[in-house]
Amino acid sequence: MAEINYAELKKGGFMRQCQAGKFSLRLRVAGGQLTAEKLAKIREIAEKFGNGYVHLTSRQGVEIPFIDVSDMKAVTESLAEAGLSPGACGPRVRTVTACQGASICPSGLIETSGLAAEIDARYFGKELPHKFKIGITGCKNNCLKAEENDFGIKGGALPEWNKSACTLCGLCEAVCPVKAISQKNEELALDEKICIYCGKCEKSCPSDAWNGKRGYIVSFGGMFGNQIAHGESPLPIIFTKEKLLQALDAAMDFYRENGKSGERLGLTLKRLGIPVLRQYVGERLK
Amino acid sequence: MSEYDNYIDITAAVCPITFVKVKVALERTDDGKILYIKLNDGEPIQNIPRSLKDEGHKVVKIENNGDGTYGLYVVKNGL
Numbered sequence: 001m002a003e004i005n006y007a008e009l010k011k012g013g014f015m016r017q018c019q020a021g022k023f024s025l026r027l028r029v030a031g032g033q034l035t036a037e038k039l040a041k042i043r044e045i046a047e048k049f050g051n052g053y054v055h056l057t058s059r060q061g062v063e064i065p066f067i068d069v070s071d072m073k074a075v076t077e078s079l080a081e082a083g084l085s086p087g088a089c090g091p092r093v094r095t096v097t098a099c100q101g102a103s104i105c106p107s108g109l110i111e112t113s114g115l116a117a118e119i120d121a122r123y124f125g126k127e128l129p130h131k132f133k134i135g136i137t138g139c140k141n142n143c144l145k146a147e148e149n150d151f152g153i154k155g156g157a158l159p160e161w162n163k164s165a166c167t168l169c170g171l172c173e174a175v176c177p178v179k180a181i182s183q184k185n186e187e188l189a190l191d192e193k194i195c196i197y198c199g200k201c202e203k204s205c206p207s208d209a210w211n212g213k214r215g216y217i218v219s220f221g222g223m224f225g226n227q228i229a230h231g232e233s234p235l236p237i238i239f240t241k242e243k244l245l246q247a248l249d250a251a252m253d254f255y256r257e258n259g260k261s262g263e264r265l266g267l268t269l270k271r272l273g274i275p276v277l278r279q280y281v282g283e284r285l286k
Numbered sequence: 287m288s289e290y291d292n293y294i295d296i297t298a299a300v301c302p303i304t305f306v307k308v309k310v311a312l313e314r315t316d317d318g319k320i321l322y323i324k325l326n327d328g329e330p331i332q333n334i335p336r337s338l339k340d341e342g343h344k345v346v347k348i349e350n351n352g353d354g355t356y357g358l359y360v361v362k363n364g365l
C-alpha cells in the first residue's frame with residue numbers, strides 16, 4: 001500500500017483522526033448554504049462510509065467523520081455526483097462564511113450568500129503564508145463576526161437625507177444608536193464622523209426620507225485561535241463590489257509579499273503596522 | 287399631548303414580547319386610527335419602528351419623554 005501523504009490529504013479536506021486510518025472529511029461549503037440534494041448526498045455518505053452522523057464546524061462547514069482511508073477515492077467520487085467537494089485546510093483560503101444577508105434578513109444591508117459563493121469561486125484554496133479566513137456579515141449587528149476573520153466584510157449604509165420626503169417626525173433622531181442625527185428648525189443634519197453605517201434611520205423612516213448608499217466595511221487581520229486579534233478597519237466604506245474584490249486582491253498580495261510562512265495576517269500587521277497595509281491597499285483602490 | 291385612539295405601554299417588556307404586545311394592540315386598533323406606544327430607549331426604539339414599517343404601519347410623530355422613554359404615534363396600516 002502506498003504511503004499516505006497527510007499534507008496532501010489535509011489540503012483536500014481529509015482531517016486525520018485520533019483513530020488510525022480514519023479521517024474526518026471536511027466539505028467545501030460557501031456562505032453556510034447547502035441544497036437539499038447535497039444534504040441527501042451527505043447523509044448517504046455518512047451512512048455508507050462514515051458513522052452515520054456529521055459534525056457542523058465552527059465556520060459553517062460540514063465534516064463527515066470516520067471515513068476510512070481505503071474509501072477516500074470512492075467518497076470523493078460520490079461527493080462529485082451532487083456537486084460536492086472536499087474543503088480546505090492548511091495555509092490557504094478557507095471556507096467563506098456568511099449570514100443570510102439582505103435577501104432574507106430584515107436587518108440586512110447587503111446581499112451576502114451570492115457574494116460568498118462568488119468569493120469562494122474566486123479564491124477558495126489559494127495558497128498563502130498561513131490560513132486565510134473570509135467572513136461576510138450583512139449589517140452592523142455582525143451575526144457573522146466579521147472582525148474574527150483575516151478579511152471581514154460587513155454591510156453598511158451611508159445615509160442620505162431627502163428633505164422633500166421628510167415629515168420631520170423625529171423618529172430617526174431617536175432611533176440612531178450613536179446620535180449622529182440632529183434636527184434644527186426644519187433641517188436634519190448627519191454627523192458622518194460618528195455615523196456607524198447601521199442603516200437604522202433608513203430602515204425605520206416612515207416616509208423614506210433617508211436613503212442609505214449601501215456599501216462594504218472591510219476589516220483585516222482578525223484571528224481567533226492560539227492568538228486573538230480583532231480585525232482592523234482602516235479604510236473608508238467601499239461602495240462597489242469591484243472595489244471590494246480589489247481590496248481583497250490587494251490584501252492577499254500584501255500578505256503574500258509581507259507575511260512570513262506560518263504567520264497569520266494579523267501578526268504580519270502587528271509586525272509592520274496597519275498604516276503600511278492601509279497605504280498598500282489604498283494605492284490599489286485608486 | 288396629541289390625540290390617540292389606543293394606547294400600549296411596553297416599557298416593562300423585553301424583546302420579543304415588546305413587539306408581540308404592539309401587535310396585539312394593533313389588532314385592537316382600526317385601520318387609519320392612531321395607536322400610542324410608550325417604549326424604552328435603546329433596543330426597543332431602535333427595532334420597533336422598523337418592524338412597524340415592515341408591517342405597513344406609519345409612525346407620524348414621536349415624543350421624547352425625557353425619562354428614557356419615548357411615545358410613538360402610529361397610524362395602523364398607514365403606509
